[in-house]
Amino acid sequence: MRKYLTNYLIEVEKLLQKKQIREDDLQNLKTKIIFFQHERLIHLIVTLFFCLFTIIFMILGILSYYFLIIFGILVVFDIFYIYHYYFLEKNVQYLYKVYDKLKERE
Numbered sequence: 556m557r558k559y560l561t562n563y564l565i566e567v568e569k570l571l572q573k574k575q576i577r578e579d580d581l582q583n584l585k586t587k588i589i590f591f592q593h594e595r596l597i598h599l600i601v602t603l604f605f606c607l608f609t610i611i612f613m614i615l616g617i618l619s620y621y622f623l624i625i626f627g628i629l630v631v632f633d634i635f636y637i638y639h640y641y642f643l644e645k646n647v648q649y650l651y652k653v654y655d656k657l658k659e660r661e
Contacts, residue, residue, distance in 0.1 A: 602636040
C-alpha cells in the first residue's frame with residue numbers, strides 16, 4: 556500500500572501541474588481518496604487492537620515473565636503500525652488539500 560500511495564501521489568503532482576483539469580480527473584481523485592480513507596480506517600482498527608493486546612500482555616507479564624516476550628513482540632508491531640498509519644494519515648490529508656485546489660481551478 557505504501558508504494559501504491561507513493562506512486563499515486565506522484566501522479567497527483569503531475570495533475571496539479573496541468574493547466575486544464577477534467578471532471579474525470581477529479582472523480583478519479585475522489586474515488587482514490589475514498590479507497591485510501593477505507594485503508595486508513597482498517598489500519599486504525601488494527602493498530603488499536605494491537606495496542607489493546609499489548610496492554611493486556613503487559614498486565615499479564617506481572618503473572619509470568621513469558622508474557623513479557625509476547626509483550627515485546629507486540630510493542631515492535633505497534634511501532635510499525637503507528638508509523639504506517641501516520642504515513643497514511645498524512646498523505647490522505649494531503650490528497651484532501653489537492654482535491655480542494657483542483658476543485659477551485661475547475
